[in-house]
Structure formats: structure tokens, C-alpha cells
Amino acid sequence: MSQQVATIDPTTPTVRDIDANTPLTSISGSEKAAIVLLALGQEHGRAVWAAFDDDEVRRISIAMSRLGKVSPEIVEQLLGQYIMELGKAGALVGNFENTERxxxxxxxxxxxxxxxxxxxxxxxxxxxxxxxxxxxxxxxxxxxxxxxxxxxxxxxxxxxxxxxxxxxxxxxxxxxxxxxxxxxxxxxxxxxxxxxxxxxxxxxxxxxxxxRRRDAHELMADIFNNFDRQTESRFLTALEEDNREAADRIKQLMFTFDDLGRLDAAGMQTLMRSVDKDKLAIALKGASEKMRDFFMENMSQRAAKMLQEDMDVLGPVRLKDVDEAQGRMVNMAKDLAARGEIQISKKGGEDEMVY
CATH class of the missing domain: 1.10.220.30 (Flagellar motor switch protein FliG, alpha-alpha superhelical domain)
Structure with a gap:
């Protein structure tokens, strides 16, 4: 980050609003650093501030004081860019020893x-x-x-x-x-x-x-599984452009809501008996048509009709609530599989089983 804060134009206006249409190339290094640090906040940014020398602190502080409103889209782009640049630069070494230290x-x-x-x-x-x-x-x-x-x-x-x-x-x-x-x-x-x-x-x-050293792709698959859908899609898209092989490996290891479509009829019945009906309606509200049909096909006509009515009554549902409901169902399926109550076939082959 210190390489991005080399200059700041003293003629910069007192306050500069940065909206979603502002090109990232027009934002100076000092301004980028200031935005990232504001996003990190006091608790998470303390260690970063401590790493700067006095001149860098002064330059970033000046830039920060001249920032007006910064759109969420710009903040997200800068944080994503910063993470990607750190990875390409190899400036950080993440391993067990450094983590423990x-x-x-x-x-x-x-x-x-x-x-x-x-x-x-x-x-x-x-x-x-x-x-x-x-x-x-x-x-x-x-x-x-x-x-x-x-x-x-x-x-x-x-x-x-x-x-x-x-x-x-x-x-x-x-x-x-x-x-x-x-x-x-x-x-x-x-x-x-x-x-x-x-x-x-x-x-x-x-x-x-x-x-034993845990496979890095396994670790990233666990991390990606805990992203909301928009964040997961954004990071996977970026990773596919940078390292297609790694992205494909992570996707193979991930277990998502759509993977419930690989349950057999008995497994689906067991899962649905364990899931709160209100949460099921919310989860399917944001699911694909294919997944909705799959769940409906594993219900009686009466139960499927009632579920459809529950979904219709819900009206618009926040994506956050859908992600939470689907996440609960995925975790429930994992727990049931770990106890041997259901079986989930692997993505890579019909004969192999996970959990």
C-alpha cells in the first residue's frame, strides 16, 4: 500500500465526492489508501496505520480529509483490487507458522x-x-x-x-x-x-x-461456501480469469444449495423432515426453477401446493434472507450426511459418496 501513496496534488479541491461512475484511474494512490483505511475502520486499520512512516501518515491523512462521499461501489472495487494486487505481488506469505505467530x-x-x-x-x-x-x-x-x-x-x-x-x-x-x-x-x-x-x-x-498440511483449495472452498452469492460469484469470476485451474478445483470442492439436487429420494425426504417449513419456502423463493421442481417432485401434491402458496404469500424476499435459509439447509444436509442418515453423491462421479 505504501507504494500507492507517493503523491498528492496540493491543489486538490477541499472536498471531492467519488460516485460510482468515477474511473479508478482518476483516484490517486493516497485517496485509494484513505478509502481502504476508512473501510477497515479503527479496529482493523490500526495495524496498517502503525506500519506507515510519518510522511505516509501525513499524505494519507490529507487525502482522507479531502474525501467527500465515496460510493459503496467504489469501496468494493478498491478492496477487491487491493486484494488481487496483493496476491499477484506475492507481498504476503500466508502459512501456518505466520498465522500462529x-x-x-x-x-x-x-x-x-x-x-x-x-x-x-x-x-x-x-x-x-x-x-x-x-x-x-x-x-x-x-x-x-x-x-x-x-x-x-x-x-x-x-x-x-x-x-x-x-x-x-x-x-x-x-x-x-x-x-x-x-x-x-x-x-x-x-x-x-x-x-x-x-x-x-x-x-x-x-x-x-x-x-498434515491442509490443502489450500479445501480451505478456500470452505471460505467460499460462507460467502453470500454475490461475493462468491465476484471472487470466482475474478479467480477464473487469473487461475482457471484453481477456480475449477475450488468449485469441485464447494458444497452449495444446488448440490442438494444430487440427493436421492430417501435423502430428500429425510432432509425435508428436518427443515423448518418457513425456511424452506424462503430458500426456494430464491432458488432456480430446476431446484424448485426437484423439491416439489419429492413432495406429495398437497404438500407441494401448500409450499407454493407459502412462497406466493412471502412476496419479495431479501437476498440475504434467502442465502441464510439456503445456508441452513446445506449445513443441515452436511450434519445428516456426517451421521450417515443421508448420502450425497460426489460431483465427479455417481458411484462415489461424500461424508
Whole structure:
């Protein structure tokens, strides 16, 4: 940013309004810096101000004092441009070490350790989802030293395809014992399940997180999943122009509302029983015609008619409310899939399953 604040014209008018039609090329470096810092605010901008020397502070302060109204469109463009330029310039190095070094400055050590363990560990919302993303040979190597009953519980909770690969790596005698126990297994008491989860978290995941580096595309897919639709579209479009391969990889890893269209009939019925009907109406209000039809086809005629009436009564709905309702449904689907209550086929193939 310091390279953008080299000059400021002393003849600049006292107040300069910058509307949406103002070309970015007509905004000086000092003005751009001033706008970005105003957008960051006191809390988030403090560290940036501290990095400037006295001359830079003076120049940006002068530019800031001469700014009038700045349109939201210009602010958004400048923030987006600044982020893209930082990425191209390679001026920042984001890695686990730098992240940890930054966090310890304002968070307690135990919380930093927990956060770093989480982001270094395998992706997933639950322990079982995380285990399903651990390489099968790594998981098998850990489980072979556990009691057969514990192994049976773990394999019964992760994806079937992943469990099969882990089972095939275990010593044959142990694997057959585990199979026999899984066949006899009844419902597992919650306290036993909680104890196994805690053991896995302390003894396995904590050690795994010290060595495993989470794929950057997985991390970005999680981040993009939490964007609202307009922000997601804007960043994906920009990324496609800059790095098509990375954009395609992120899109493959993302799980969106439209991906619910890959649920089978039984899975859709389970999901709809778990979703608040008011939220469903709001979510479908902003959905594509294809997704609306998909949901309607999995309902009785009476239920579909009532849902359509609910949608009609809603009238115009804020995009923010639609995004929130759809996000809740996506999270609900993930939770149900993690518990093995529904199955969602992968984008890349009909035979593979996620969660």
C-alpha cells in the first residue's frame, strides 16, 4: 500500500465526492489508501496505520480529509483490487507458522493451539467426517493398535468406501474380527461414543495436525461456501480469469444449495423432515426453477401446493434472507450426511459418496 501513496496534488479541491461512475484511474494512490483505511475502520486499520512512516501518515491523512462521499461501489472495487494486487505481488506469505505467530499476539495460548490443530487437521465438521478425510493407510496404522471393538465403532461411523479401504489394510485376522463385531453391533451408547471421540481427538488428531498440511483449495472452498452469492460469484469470476485451474478445483470442492439436487429420494425426504417449513419456502423463493421442481417432485401434491402458496404469500424476499435459509439447509444436509442418515453423491462421479 505504501507504494500507492507517493503523491498528492496540493491543489486538490477541499472536498471531492467519488460516485460510482468515477474511473479508478482518476483516484490517486493516497485517496485509494484513505478509502481502504476508512473501510477497515479503527479496529482493523490500526495495524496498517502503525506500519506507515510519518510522511505516509501525513499524505494519507490529507487525502482522507479531502474525501467527500465515496460510493459503496467504489469501496468494493478498491478492496477487491487491493486484494488481487496483493496476491499477484506475492507481498504476503500466508502459512501456518505466520498465522500462529500472529494469533499468539492477541489470543490465549490454549485457544491458539486449538485453532491451529483445527486448521492443520483434516477437513470436516465432525470427528467422523474428519476421519473420512484421513488417508486410509494413516488411519489403518493407528487403528491396528486399538481394541477390535473400538475399530468396529470407528469404521461404522465413517464413509463405507473409506472404511472398506481401511479394513483391507488391517492385518487379516484383525480385520475379520472387526467385521464380526460390526455385524453384531447394536446401537452405541452416547457416553461410549463420546469417549472414543475424545480419545481420537487427543491421541490421533492432535498428532496428525502437527504433520498434515491442509490443502489450500479445501480451505478456500470452505471460505467460499460462507460467502453470500454475490461475493462468491465476484471472487470466482475474478479467480477464473487469473487461475482457471484453481477456480475449477475450488468449485469441485464447494458444497452449495444446488448440490442438494444430487440427493436421492430417501435423502430428500429425510432432509425435508428436518427443515423448518418457513425456511424452506424462503430458500426456494430464491432458488432456480430446476431446484424448485426437484423439491416439489419429492413432495406429495398437497404438500407441494401448500409450499407454493407459502412462497406466493412471502412476496419479495431479501437476498440475504434467502442465502441464510439456503445456508441452513446445506449445513443441515452436511450434519445428516456426517451421521450417515443421508448420502450425497460426489460431483465427479455417481458411484462415489461424500461424508
Amino acid at each position: 500472529l494469533l499468539v499476539q492477541f489470543l490465549p495460548e490454549d485457544r491458539v493451539n486449538a485453532i491451529m490443530e483445527e486448521i492443520r487437521g483434516p477437513a470436516g465438521r465432525t470427528m467422523w467426517e474428519k476421519l473420512s478425510n484421513v488417508q486410509e493407510d494413516v488411519l489403518a496404522n493407528y487403528l491396528k493398535n486399538e481394541y477390535p471393538q473400538t475399530i468396529a465403532v470407528v469404521l461404522s461411523k465413517i464413509r463405507a468406501e473409506h472404511a472398506s479401504r481401511v479394513l483391507s489394510i488391517l492385518p487379516e485376522e484383525l480385520a475379520l474380527d472387526v467385521v464380526a463385531r460390526m455385524l453384531r453391533m447394536e446401537s452405541i451408547q452416547k457416553d461410549i461414543l463420546d469417549k472414543i471421540e475424545q480419545t481420537l481427538r487427543i491421541e490421533f488428531m492432535a498428532n496428525l495436525s502437527q504433520t
